[in-house]
Structures are given as C-alpha cells and as structure tokens.
Amino acid sequence: MHNSDKTILKALPLVDIDFMNKTHLEEIVMVKKLGGLVTKYQQSESHSETEIDQITLALQTWLEHMQAHFKREHELMDKTEFPSVAIHSDAHTNALARISTVLNIWKQQQDIQYLQDYVFKIWPNWFKDHVNSMDLMTAKHARKYGFNEE
Ligand SMILES: [Fe+2]
Numbered sequence: 098m099h100n101s102d103k104t105i106l107k108a109l110p111l112v113d114i115d116f117m118n119k120t121h122l123e124e125i126v127m128v129k130k131l132g133g134l135v136t137k138y139q140q141s142e143s144h145s146e147t148e149i150d151q152i153t154l155a156l157q158t159w160l161e162h163m164q165a166h167f168k169r170e171h172e173l174m175d176k177t178e179f180p181s182v183a184i185h186s187d188a189h190t191n192a193l194a195r196i197s198t199v200l201n202i203w204k205q206q207q208d209i210q211y212l213q214d215y216v217f218k219i220w221p222n223w224f225k226d227h228v229n230s231m232d233l234m235t236a237k238h239a240r241k242y243g244f245n246e247e
C-alpha cells in the first residue's frame with residue numbers, strides 16, 4: 098500500500114445532529130493516530146513489546162469509543178422513535194464484532210497486513226457508507242421529531 102493510499106477519510110460526512118458529528122470526528126482522529134502507529138510498525142525492522150502494546154491499546158480504546166458512540170445513537174433512536182432502529186442496530190453489532198475480531202487477531206498474531214487493511218480500507222469505507230446512510234437518516238429523523246440537543 099502506497100502512503101498516498103493511506104488517507105483515512107478526506108472529509109467528515111456530516112449529519113444533522115451535532116453530537117454525532119463530534120463523536121465521528123473524535124473517532125477519525127483516533128483512527129488516524131492508530132494509522133500512524135501501523136505505518137511506523139511497518140517501517141521498523143524489529144518490533145518492541147512497547148510498539149505492539151501501543152497498537153493493542155489504541156485498538157482497545159477505539160473499540161470502547163465505538164461502543165459509547167453506538168450507545169448514544171441507540172439512545173437517540175429510542176428517544177425519537179426511529180422506525181429503522183433494527184437495521185441501524187444490526188449494522189452497529191456487525192461493526193463491533195468486526196473490530197473485536199481485528200483486536201483478537203492482532204493480540205494473537207500481530208498480523209500488520211490484516212490490521213492495515215482494516216484501518217486504511219475496510220473501516221473507512223464502512224464508516225463513510227454508514228454515516229451517509231443510517232446515521233444520516235437517524236439524524237434527519239431526530240431533527241424532524243423535534244429532538245433538541247440543548
Ligand atoms: Fe455514528
């Protein structure tokens with residue numbers, strides 16, 4: 098993978114609810130930081146325990162952030178009686194299952210190639226599509242419902 102292919106989302110896809118955008122931005126910042134660690138790891142010849150642990154920690158922190166992110170969206174869907182809650186929730190369940198697998202594989206094998214694909218390709222594509230569909234609809238619905246962030 099060329100470094101030029103290693104841009105994690107050029108722009109943040111925006112929705113109508115500010116707290117969602119804020120969470121999404123936080124997540125992108127977090128993934129970019131992890132992306133930096135992955136690239137550094139690939140460039141060095143020997144890998145210290147510290148380097149491995151840094152990546153493990155970054156993945157774990159990301160997973161926890163993702164759990165909190167989805168929980169807040171679930172609360173919003175509940176409060177505003179979003180009709181497609183099941184589809185949106187399923188998408189979150191699958192995303193969490195995927196990142197858990199990525200974390201476990203990293204812990205067991207330190208397969209940097211596998212992690213690179215997830216961080217630079219699979220997740221950004223998923224995220225962009227997800228925000229532009231499920232999150233966009235959820236936010237639009239919440240606004241129409243009269244949800245007020247204050
Ligand atoms: Fe979201």
Ligand SMILES: [Fe+2]
Nearest residue numbers: 170227231232
């Ligand atoms: Fe979502």
